[in-house]
Amino acid sequence: VPMSSSSSSPTSPYTTLAVSRPAESITHVELNRPEKRNAMNRAFWSEMVECFNEIAADPDSRVVVVSGAGKIFTAGIDLMDIAGDVLQTDGDDTARTSWNIRNTIVKYQETFSVIEKCPKPVIVAIHGACVGGGVDLVTACDIRLCTQDAWFQVKEVDIGLAADVGTLQRLPKVIGSRSLVNELALTARKMYADEAKSSGLVSRVFADKDAMMAGALEMAGEIAARSPVAIQGTKVNLVYSRDHSVAEGLNYMATWNMSMLQTHDVMKSAQAAMEKKSPKSVTFSKL
Numbered sequence: 001v002p003m004s005s006s007s008s009s010p011t012s013p014y015t016t017l018a019v020s021r022p023a024e025s026i027t028h029v030e031l032n033r034p035e036k037r038n039a040m041n042r043a044f045w046s047e048m049v050e051c052f053n054e055i056a057a058d059p060d061s062r063v064v065v066v067s068g069a070g071k072i073f074t075a076g077i078d079l080m081d082i083a084g085d086v087l088q089t090d091g092d093d094t095a096r097t098s099w100n101i102r103n104t105i106v107k108y109q110e111t112f113s114v115i116e117k118c119p120k121p122v123i124v125a126i127h128g129a130c131v132g133g134g135v136d137l138v139t140a141c142d143i144r145l146c147t148q149d150a151w152f153q154v155k156e157v158d159i160g161l162a163a164d165v166g167t168l169q170r171l172p173k174v175i176g177s178r179s180l181v182n183e184l185a186l187t188a189r190k191m192y193a194d195e196a197k198s199s200g201l202v203s204r205v206f207a208d209k210d211a212m213m214a215g216a217l218e219m220a221g222e223i224a225a226r227s228p229v230a231i232q233g234t235k236v237n238l239v240y241s242r243d244h245s246v247a248e249g250l251n252y253m254a255t256w257n258m259s260m261l262q263t264h265d266v267m268k269s270a271q272a273a274m275e276k277k278s279p280k281s282v283t284f285s286k287l
């Protein structure tokens with residue numbers, strides 16, 4: 001992954017993301033348009049795909065932390081760009097215009113599906129507002145953390161559209177209560193940190209952003225220190241099982257592990273366990 005501490009660095013290939021390596025094997029992807037509250041403009045929708053495809057293929061990256069620069073996590077889709085990109089799509093007739101709009105929606109969906117398809121676990125750290133497309137983004141991540149001042153809003157009905165890039169598909173899988181999901185999506189009311197925690201949208205709430213980022217990086221360190229064969233296999237199979245029956249999930253798992261169990265990592269880890277050493281004391285090859 002091309003690294004930089006800020007998107008303004010001459011080496012950064014991105015205009016909306018700052019990608020850095022805060023510790024070994026950990027990639028930090030920061031939404032980086034703070035002056036526009038990290039609104040998701042046209043470049044963002046492409047850059048996320050490029051960035052996560054790079055991370056997926058990068059053996060030096062074992063875990064990802066996503067966060068937002070500035071005052072809030074994200075204000076969702078860039079309302080200045082949406083007009084040109086979606087609402088004024090051209091086509092010779094209705095069929096062709098519809099086809100072109102469909103292609104744009106599918107492209108935007110991929111912006112968050114890449115997070116789920118990336119075999120490296122993705123921890124998202126949310127502070128302040130997480131609006132519209134922000135909820136689509138965070139529901140595609142594996143672990144969600146937030147600050148006490150965070151709030152979440154499935155805002156789409158307020159701007160006249162049904163959410164179409166992941167929230168309606170993934171939020172019901174994240175939050176146990178279908179009624180709560182329906183309420184949030186149909187009323188666009190804000191959900192604050194305490195309810196996000198009690199409903200299961202986030203697993204931890206931190207006092208402030210500094211504490212959250214420290215917590216996110218510590219958690220990322222725990223994950224990065226373990227066997228990448230075990231970690232990536234766990235993520236891939238958790239995502240697969242969410243969308244399949246138990247029988248299908250078990251079948252997929254057996255096929256997955258018939259090769260992955262042959263890794264040296266199992267013997268190395270088992271030996272460490274026998275010697276009452278932490279799995280973190282073992283050095284694993286890159287994957």
Ligand SMILES: CC/C=C\C=C\CC(=O)SCCNC(=O)CCNC(=O)[C@H](O)C(C)(C)COP(=O)(O)OP(=O)(O)OC[C@H]1O[C@@H](n2cnc3c(N)ncnc32)[C@H](O)[C@@H]1OP(=O)(O)O
Pocket residue numbers: 035036037039040071072074075076077078079080086104105108129131132133134155156159164165
């Ligand atoms: C195919 C479709 C795919 C995806 C669809 C997704 C749907 C959505 O995302 S729906 C949600 C859309 N977003 C919103 O409605 C939020 C709008 N913004 C706000 O309500 C507020 O900005 C805030 C998030 C509550 C933050 O408030 P505050 O901290 O007071 O900042 P502001 O002064 O309002 O804004 C600062 C600066 O940012 C610009 N900006 C904020 N949000 C957006 C946005 N969504 N799009 C474009 N620009 C945004 C705002 O205009 C200000 O810019 P200046 O140049 O400084 O005026």
